[in-house]
Amino acid sequence: MTSLNRKLIRDLWHLRGQVIAVALVVACGIATYITMRSAYDSLVISQASYYTDYRFADVFAGLKRAPESLAAEIARIDGVSSVQTRVIFEVTLDVPGLNEPASGRLISMPETHLPVLNDIYLRSGNYFQPGSRNEALISEGFAEANNLAVGSSIGAIINGRWERLRVIGIAISPEYVNEVRSGSVFPDKKRFGILWMNRQAIANALDMDGAFNDVSLTLAPGASEQFVIDRLDKLLERYGGFGAYGREEQTSHRFLSDEIKQDKVTGIFIPAIFLGVAAFLINIVLARLVSTQRDQIAVLKAFGYGNAQIGVHYLFFGLFAVLVGTAFGVALGAWMGKGLAELYTQFFHFPVLQFDFRWSTVVTAVLISAGAAFVGAISAVRRVVALPPAEAMRPEPPAQFHAGLLERLHLRTFFSTAARMIVRNIERRHWKAFLSIIGIAFAIAILIVGRYSLDALDYIINVHFRTLQREDVSVSFNNPRSSKTRYELTHLPGVLLAEPFRSVAARLRFEHRTKRIGILGIQADGDLRQPLDKDLRRVAVPPEGLLLSTMLADMLGVKAGDVVTVEVLEGQRPIKQVVVANLVDELIGISAYMDIRALNRLMNEGGTISGALMSVDALTEDKLYLQLKQTPAVGSVFMREAMLESFLQTIAENITISTTIIIAFACVIAFAVVYNSARIALSERGHELASLRVLGFTRREITVMLLGEQALLTLAAVPFGFALGYAICGLLVWAFNSETYRMPLVIGSKTYAFSFVIVCLAALFSGLLVRRRINSLDLVEVLKTRE
Secondary structure, three states: OOHHHHHHHHHHHHOHHHHHHHHHHHHHHHHHHHHHHHHHHHHHHHHHHHHHHOOOOOEEEEEEEEEOOHHHHHHOOOOEEEEEEEOEEEEEEEOOOOOOOEEEEEEEEOOOOOOOOOOOEEEEEOOOOOOOOOEEEEEHHHHHHOOOOOOOEEEEEEOOEEEEEEEEEEEEOHHHOOOOOOOOOOOOOOOEEEEEEEHHHHHHHOOOOOEEEEEEEEEOOOOOHHHHHHHHHHHHHHHOOOOOEEHHHOHHHHHHHHHHHHHHHHHHHHHHHHHHHHHHHHHHHHHHHHHHOHHHHHHHHHOOOOHHHHHHHHHHHHHHHHHHHHHHHHHHHHHHHHHHHHHHOOOOOOOOOOOOOOHHHHHHHHHHHHHHHHHHHHHHHHHHHHOOHHHHHOOOOOOOOOOOHHHHOOOHHHOOHHHHHHHHHHHHOHHHHHHHHHHHHHHHHHHHHHHHHHHHHHHHHHHHHHHHEOOOEEEEEEEEEEOOHHHHHHOOOOEEEEEEEEEEEEEEEEOOEEEEEEEEEEOOOOOOEOOEOOOOOEOOOOOOOEEEEHHHHHHHOOOOOOEEEEEEOOOOOOEEEEEEEEEEOOOEOOOEEEEHHHHHHHOOOOOEEEEEEEEEOHHHHHHHHHHHHOOOOEEEEEEHHHHHHHHHHHHHHHHHHHHHHHHHHHHHHHHHHHHHHHHHHHHHHHHHHHHHHHOOOOHHHHHHHHHHHHHHHHHHHHHHHHHHHHHHHHHHHHHHOOOOEOOOOOOOHHHHHHHHHHHHHHHHHHHHHHHHHHHOOOHHHHHOOOO
16 A cells, blocks of 8 residues: 555545545435436336337327218328327216216227227226227226226216216326326326226217217328428318317326426436535535645655645545445435335326436446546645645745734724634634635525425415415316306305306417417406416406416517417307407416406307306315216316315425425535534644643633634524525526426525524534534644644
């Protein structure tokens, strides 16, 4: 073993506390990277293989009714590879053990199991028997949420007739990796499910023999999706087409894509912060190590060691801490990544979702961490290389002392000796104090980032589910009905208030940008649905014009006062120019509102409604649900509390788990940063503190001097940490922005208090460890000088 290697081992042992602190920070960053990157790779690979193996379509379109012969004409569109026609119908379900009415989507399948687009993977049970009439395959999520198994039965109202469907199998499909019903952005597996039935059985029940009301396409390589959509819309227009759309607008695919995007962003942003802190710590540790080993560096150079050898020696010091942290981080990340992949099976339904652990990810992690070590160490190594032996042999020149702030302000009499020494040391070593403040501020910022998601979730729940949506129950009809139906709803059991709405499928155009959206017509003076601005003030629904959510406005590139083209995709399919009257701020989904009477006029129809928002007496809601289950006109029922439960079980649960991990890592980093700062301060001032002990100061007094300075630096770092944390959260808001939901930039007082308390506890615990070192100072050894 060479002399430099023995010296490296001694230095690592002597500074083991700082080395462990750096290694822990690196481990947190690498574990986060491995976890999120592996989850990202697992989802991407599972998605791609599932879509390919089970032929997930590229283009989708719904319509009123078209003859089966139209399929051949659709297939002749340039760029279309294959065509699949289906019959799809929304039904109300009576699920055993479920008080509320559930909704189901009936989807036709061939009588014999042939390869088709959006094919199913049978988890259990059997396919349809030839000529079967009341057999159904049900989606896995719906079955699990309601404890349904092969042999169970479900009641359904199909085309006004009550039917008892027998479950013969449980299946999944790439079209419903997430089972999301129309009009919602989150899955509600308990109250919404997919039911696949024999094509002939559905056709007979819905009078759709020889016809279809849904079509899916795959595209040939190199085909233009927009060209195919435009041609398809023209063909379906006379058959009541609701507007074709590509895979990116398909609800399940968009939900999964948003999750993949979030994993990718989290796997970049959070590790970058952690490894940035690690590089900062390495720089501080090595820079101060170099300053205390000037004489050793001079001796090494005098004995013939070159600049490169000595520089690599100190570089290895930083690299060792990083590699230890990387090894631990990779193991921890692999374990957490596997757990996250298992968690995803609760949200996403794949035939197989395997944890994809790639060695290329490990290699990348090692290179990233090594890069952090190099960045952190390079400044200190340059100082080593630049230090001439003769200069290094001499001690650092003493600081030039002068009257400090307390003396100039004539305040020294108001402070004790210890307090004056603390202030003077900070003032005379202001650059080192500034670096300590920055390090602690980063620790506080990471704690704020860790808890930020919980604050954002609380805000979303309060705004979206308590302030914007005030209805208890929302009922949608199978087909638009007369406004008089509103009064019939008020006579249902427990209904206290019913406000009608009109929902219309439309395509909004502005310049070259388009978006397919459902325009919701509501009462201008209604109380149950209140559009809000960013300050949570109610935005009045104008008598004419549109209210667009800010996310939708950004997609279209419009602002208040602009005129958009509204292409209605149902009824008489009018095309009108409508002004954007105002913008509203919503955090979930995208929305377009109009006054219900203005929307009726745009549709050239009378007082037609699509459903109603209702306030319900909780004591009689069971009677209401029973009535709604038996009402043929009802297509779907939304319960606000059920929607909130769905949100909490999907987005909120996922975010809470990842947030808990980040908070735990943030606490580790907070301790590492604060401990490092205190421990390095002790190393730098060991000679000074020992001198004070010889002059008669007690251990308690010198402890107060050292730890009092650290306490003052910690308090000074708090406002900087708060500001830095807020800025980083702002970056995350920008990065996580998606059509499904947006994270508001809201940080609660509890988060600031939590961050402050954790850093204070880290400072206290670090102080206890440092005090033990102070109590064990060897005065003779410390006071030895190099002269």
